[in-house]
Amino acid sequence: MTTIKVEELDQRIFLTHDGQYVGHYKNMVLKSVFQPIYHYDMSIIGLEALVRIHHQNGSMIRPDDFFHSDDTPHHDKINVERLSRLVHIRNFSLSHYRDKKLFLNVLPNAVERLALEVLSCRVLLKTLAQFGISPKQVVMELIEIDANCEAQLQQSTRVLGRNGFQWAIDDFGVNASTQERTERILPHIIKLDRSLLYQFEQGEPDKLLDAIQLARNIGSQIVVEGIETQNQLALMRQLKIDMYQGYHLAMPAPVYTQPIAKLSYG
Template sequence: MILVTEQQFVDCLSFNDENQYIGKYKNLTLSSVYQPIFDSMHTIIGFEALVRIHDEDSGAIRPDQFFHNESINFDDKINVERISRALHIRNFSRSQYSHLKLFLNVLPSAGEYFALENISSSLLNQRLKAIGLDNSQLVMEVVELDASNEDNLKLAMHRLSEFGFNVAIDDFGVNASNRTRAEQLQPDFIKFDRSLLLSYMSGDRSPLVSGIQLAKRLGAKVVVEGIETKQQLSAMRTLGVDHLQGYFLAMPEPLASVFDN
C-alpha cells in the first residue's frame, strides 16, 4: 500500500537525539544528510538532500542499492522515497539555510504520480506552505532510472514547473539521464554525472562539453557533481560551469536545527 494521507506520513516520523526528524518504515530507519552546491564564487546556493537507510537486521543500505534492487517491491520503494522527502523538507526548514534551494531526488516512477495529482492541493504543496518554504526553492531531481512511461514523466515535470517548482536531470550521461530526457523535460538544472568529469580530466572532453552546450541551448544551469580534487575544481572553474558539488568542497552531513522540538 502506498502512503497517501498526511496522518500516514506523520505516523512514520519522529525526532532523534540530535533534534532531527527521522523516519521509520517497517524495519528501516531513514535519516537526512545534505551536501552543499556552490556557485563559481564558492557561495552555497543550495543543498542536495540524501537519505541514509538503516535496516535493523542488515545495517546500512546504500540508497542506490535499495532503489535499484528488483527484489524490493514497488510500493516500498515509493513509500521510502516519499517519507525521505518529508524528512528532508522538514529538517531543511528548521536549519539556518532554509532560504536557499533544496534539491530532492525523485524516482521517475514516483515522479509520474505528480501527473495524476492535483498539485495545488497535494500534501507536498500544503506542507511547504505550512513550514514557510516556497515552491521555487525546491528542485526536483529526476534520477537516471527508466520511467514506465516517459510521456507521463514529461507531463508530471511540466506540471510541477507550472506550479513554480524547479526540475533537474540528475546524473546526466548515465542510463536514462540522457539527451532525449533532457530535451523532453526542459529542466532548470542539469547535473552531470562524475563519469563525465573523469573523462574530461583524462582527455576525453567531448561528452562533458557537448552536454554543457545542450544545457545552454535548453536554458538550464549546469551542476558538475563528484569534484574530489583541487585539479578537478580548477578545471571546472576554467570551463565556466555554473555550479559545483563534491567531497572536495563539502561532505554530506545533517543540518543543525535552529529550533527546539
C-alpha cells in the same frame, strides 16, 4: 504491504532527542544528510538532501542499491521515496541555509503519481508551507531510472512546474538521464554525472563539452557532480561551469545549523 496513504505519512515521522526528524518504515529508519552545492563564486546556492537508510539491526542499506535493485518491491521504493521527501523538508527547515535551494531526488514514476494524485501534491505543498519553504526553492532531481512513459513524465513535470517547482536531470550521461529525456523535460538544471568529469580530466573531453553545449542550447544551468580534488575544481572553473558539488568541497552532513566558511579560490 501496498503504497501508504499519503495522509498517513506524517504518522511515520518523528523528532529525535538530538532535534532531527526521521521516518520509520517497516524495519528501516530514514534519516537526512545534506550536501552543499556551490555557485561559481563559491557561495552556497543550495543543499541536496540525501536519504540514509538504517536497518533496525544497526546495518545500513545503500540508497542506490535500494532504489535500483529489482529485488526491492516497487511499492517499497515509492513509500520510502515519499516518506524521505517529507523528512528532508522538515530537516532542511532547521538548517542555516533554509532560504537557499533544496534539491530533492525523485523517482520518475513517483513524479507521475505526484502529478496525477491531487492529494499527494496538496500534502507536499502543505508541508512546505508549514515549514516556511517556498515551492520555488525546491529543485526536483529526476534520477537516472527509466520512467513508465517518458511522454507522461514530461507532462507530469509541466503540471508540477505550475506550482513553482524547478527541475533537474540528475547524473546526466548515465542510464536514463539522456539527451532525449533532457530535451523533453527542458530542466532548469543539468547535473553532470561524475564520469564525464573523470573522462574530461583524462583527456576525453567530448561528452562533457557536448553536455555543456546542450545546456546552453536549452537554457539550462549546469552542476558538475563528484568533484574530489582541487585539480578537478580548477578544470571546471576554467570552463565557467555554473555550480559545483563533491567531497572536495563539502561532505554530506545531517543538518547545517551553522554557516559553513565560504570557500575561496584564487
